[in-house]
Amino acid sequence: MWKLFKKKNSSHVAKDRLKILLISDRMNCSPEMMEKIKTDIISVLSNYMKIDTQSMEIEITKTDSKGRNALFPSLYANIPIIDLKK
Amino acid sequence: MGEVIVITSGKGGVGKTTTSANVGTGLAALGKKVVMIDTDIGLRNLDVVMGLENRIVYNLVDVIEGNCRVKQALIKDKRYHSLYLMPSAQTRDKSAVKPEQMVKLTNHLKEQFDYVILDCPAGIEQGFQNAIAGADRAIVVTTPEVSAIRDADRIIGLLEANEFKQIDLILNRLRLDMIKKGDMMSIDDVVDILSIPLLGAIPDDENVVIATNQGEPLVGNQTFAGRAFRNVCLRLLGENIPIIAFEQETSIWSKVTGIFHRN
Incomplete structure (x- = not known):
C-alpha cells in the first residue's frame, strides 16, 4: 500500500509527457528552436538590462481553454533581472 | 445519398481493421446497406478478418484501372445480405491509386449504399491521402x-487541415484493472488530451483474437467488445447511448475503489 504513494502513477507520467510533447508536435517546435529563441531573447534584452541567464526559463504551455480549436499555446518566459541599468 | 466514413489511426496495430469490420457489420446488422473498402494496398487484411478471403476475384485496383466493373469487385458477406466488401490488391503498391480516383469511386458507391466504410492503412503517406480523399x-x-x-493527435491535425467537419474517437483496448x-x-x-468527441470505448477483450481467428466479426454478440462495438454503431445512427465500457464490471470495481477511498 505504501509503495503506491511513493511512486507516481505511470498513467499520470504518460499524460504529463503527452501534454508537453503534443504542444511542440502541434506547432512543429523542436527543442533546438526553443534554444534559439532563448539565445535571441537574451541578446535582445541584454541591450537594455542585465539579466540572469542562468536561472531564466522559457517554455511553451497550453492556455486553459476548452475544445481542440480553442486550444492555443503560449510562450511563458521567466527572466530574472539583475540590474535595470546596463 | 450515403455517408463515407474513413477509419484511421496513424499508428499500426491499434485496431483499425477490427473496428472497420465491426462497424461495417454492425451497421448492416441494424438494417443499413453497407460497403467496406480495404484501402491498404499491398497489405490487405479486412478480407481475412471478415472471413471472406476465399471469395476474392477482383479488387480495388482492378476497379480503379477499369479491369472490371465496380459491382464485380464487391463481395457479398455471408452473414448479412446488405453488407459488401471491396478487397484491396495484395500484389500492388500504394501508387496504383490516386486520391481523385478514390473520390470518384466513393461518390459512385454512396449513391447506392447508406454507408461506405474505408479501412485506412497505417502511416500518413499516399495510402492515407487516398483513403481520406473521398x-x-x-x-x-x-x-x-x-x-x-x-500519432492519433498528428492524424487529427492532418484531418483538420483537410477540412474534415466531423472527427470522432474510438478508444480501443482499455483495461479497467490497469486504469x-x-x-x-x-x-x-485520453479525451482530455485529444479533445475530439468520443464515439466509443472498447475493452481489451480476448474474444477479439478468437473472433479474428475464426473470421467472424464479434459485433452484436454478448462479449464486452461485441457490445461496445454495437453501441458505436447505434451512436453512429444518432442514438444517445452513454459510454460505459465495462457494464458488468462496474459494480464490482466501484466496491474495490470504495475500499481504497476510505484509506
Whole structure:
C-alpha cells in the first residue's frame, strides 16, 4: 500500500509527457528552436538590462481553454533581472 | 445519398481493421446497406478478418484501372445480405491509386449504399491521402498508450487541415484493472488530451483474437467488445447511448475503489 504513494502513477507520467510533447508536435517546435529563441531573447534584452541567464526559463504551455480549436499555446518566459541599468 | 466514413489511426496495430469490420457489420446488422473498402494496398487484411478471403476475384485496383466493373469487385458477406466488401490488391503498391480516383469511386458507391466504410492503412503517406480523399467524416482509433495517442493527435491535425467537419474517437483496448491501478490512462485522460468527441470505448477483450481467428466479426454478440462495438454503431445512427465500457464490471470495481477511498 505504501509503495503506491511513493511512486507516481505511470498513467499520470504518460499524460504529463503527452501534454508537453503534443504542444511542440502541434506547432512543429523542436527543442533546438526553443534554444534559439532563448539565445535571441537574451541578446535582445541584454541591450537594455542585465539579466540572469542562468536561472531564466522559457517554455511553451497550453492556455486553459476548452475544445481542440480553442486550444492555443503560449510562450511563458521567466527572466530574472539583475540590474535595470546596463 | 450515403455517408463515407474513413477509419484511421496513424499508428499500426491499434485496431483499425477490427473496428472497420465491426462497424461495417454492425451497421448492416441494424438494417443499413453497407460497403467496406480495404484501402491498404499491398497489405490487405479486412478480407481475412471478415472471413471472406476465399471469395476474392477482383479488387480495388482492378476497379480503379477499369479491369472490371465496380459491382464485380464487391463481395457479398455471408452473414448479412446488405453488407459488401471491396478487397484491396495484395500484389500492388500504394501508387496504383490516386486520391481523385478514390473520390470518384466513393461518390459512385454512396449513391447506392447508406454507408461506405474505408479501412485506412497505417502511416500518413499516399495510402492515407487516398483513403481520406473521398470521406465525409473520420473515426480515429487509438489505444491508451503514449505512442498511439501521439500519432492519433498528428492524424487529427492532418484531418483538420483537410477540412474534415466531423472527427470522432474510438478508444480501443482499455483495461479497467490497469486504469484502476493508475497504470493506464483513463477514457477521460485520453479525451482530455485529444479533445475530439468520443464515439466509443472498447475493452481489451480476448474474444477479439478468437473472433479474428475464426473470421467472424464479434459485433452484436454478448462479449464486452461485441457490445461496445454495437453501441458505436447505434451512436453512429444518432442514438444517445452513454459510454460505459465495462457494464458488468462496474459494480464490482466501484466496491474495490470504495475500499481504497476510505484509506
